[in-house]
Amino acid sequence: TTLRHDIELPNNIPKLLMEKHANYLISYGTNKDEYNYSQTEHMRMSGIYWGLTALDLMGKLEQTNKEEVLEFIGQCQSDSGGISASIQHDPHLLYTLSAVQILCMFDALDVINVDKVVSYVKERQRYDGSFMGDQWGEVDVRFSFCAVATLSLLNRLDAIDVEQAVQFVLKCMNFDGGFGSKPGSESHAGLIYCCVGLLSITGHLHLIDADRLGWWLCERQLPSGGLNGRPEKLPDVCYSWWVLSALTILGRLHWIDKKGLVDYILICQDVETGGFSDRPGDMVDPFHTLFGLTALSLLDKNFSLKPINPTYCMPEYIIDRLGLKPSRLD
């Protein structure tokens, strides 16, 4: 029942159906007239990053159309230097990060003007160290993570005021050890991932109360084994990633009941179509498919998925190739 904010797990847990997930993701990107595909044009660049990263973890990146993706990205960079979700859409830090992540995976940063990306990101920073997502001015600590992750992937962190960016993140820290989207906002697992990830990239993890935050993160686990994003919420596969990546960076992944969480994630697979949904029986999508796979990669290397870097949510071998060393507490 869901009355007590959780779900019952059936007793037969399917194994990881990797071939089905690969086919689901490859076909999602090919039949472009399919309804769901058309409904996600406004986040297409992120959708491509989610699909490609999931396929790479399963060793299927070579089955994707690299040239078509690189052509698309080249057409999405605007005069401002920012990159948009789709052709003729407005640029935004969310999609600028997704594009740079894709280009790093394909080792193809030459298809964009990197200097103009750097100036676009630099122009988003405000006097208090925070970042606006685009020229319309919405501030959210998610955008601080996008800015810092993008510039660090380009080895251009020198372009912004990192100390001020860190100061703004600390203003978002709450008494429970967690982080919200702005100073005073309530703690949320997705925002905690963004703040812990930014502090991992900039080498400021020592400013976090790791025991207090680690405890709050473990409190996300429910009797079903699944994780929620805030107290009293239902479990959701994508929170597996937000919570586990933060716990891994904080050196406290072992605080979670891994077996219970693995079973919850495996139950969220659609054994017919392939793909993962947020909860058993719901519609699958590329977003939850990626985060189900990245969580399993962190939880158990016996799933024969490539290792995922918890800070960048990119395959570890890409972060190694770029020579990046985001910090972790041991």
Ligand SMILES: COc1ccc(S(=O)(=O)N2Cc3cc(-c4ccc(C=O)o4)ccc3N(Cc3cncn3C)C[C@H]2Cc2ccc(O)cc2)cc1
């Ligand atoms: C279905 O309703 C939503 C609500 C919010 C969004 S969102 O763009 O703000 N976003 C990412 C997100 C994507 C999907 C999705 C469906 C199909 C595809 C194809 O690639 O991707 C689905 C959900 C979703 N959400 C909403 C969500 C997930 N779990 C619970 N919820 C409410 C997350 C949301 C915020 C976000 C997270 C990470 C990120 O890199 C960017 C945006 C998208 C659809």
Ligand SMILES: [Zn+2]
């Ligand atoms: Zn979700």
